[in-house]
Amino acid sequence: xxxxxxxxxxxxxxxxxxxxxxxxxxxxxxxxxxxxxxxxxxxxxxxxxxxxxxxxxxxxxxxxxxxxxxxxxxxxxxxxxxxxxxxxxxxxxxxxxxxxxxxxxxxxx
Numbered sequence: 001x002x003x004x005x006x007x008x009x010x011x012x013x014x015x016x017x018x019x020x021x022x023x024x025x026x027x028x029x030x031x032x033x034x035x036x037x038x039x040x041x042x043x044x045x046x047x048x049x050x051x052x053x054x055x056x057x058x059x060x061x062x063x064x065x066x067x068x069x070x071x072x073x074x075x076x077x078x079x080x081x082x083x084x085x086x087x088x089x090x091x092x093x094x095x096x097x098x099x100x101x102x103x104x105x106x107x108x109x
Contacts, residue, residue, distance in 0.1 A: 035076050
């Protein structure tokens with residue numbers, strides 16, 4: 001009986017785990033989460049950009065980061081051309097990028 005116990009355990013383990021399934025990970029819910037995350041990061045960066053005590057280097061860093069997140073957001077939005085609610089979020093991100101770049105330029109960066 002002892003010799004067959006490891007074999008039974010292995011068989012039981014395989015039966016419980018089942019077969020691995022290929023699942024498409026690009027579902028709207030995942031993109032919605034990523035879009036919400038990018039939007040939240042843009043809000044944080046906007047709050048940071050509004051601070052009065054930013055150095056020019058900080059202001060330009062915020063601008064660079066803002067534009068990167070805005071483009072990330074827009075690439076996510078582009079994957080859902082059928083959704084009318086998403087393009088305004090991309091446009092808002094790009095406007096925020098432009099404003100942040102203007103702040104950096106005014107600073108002399």
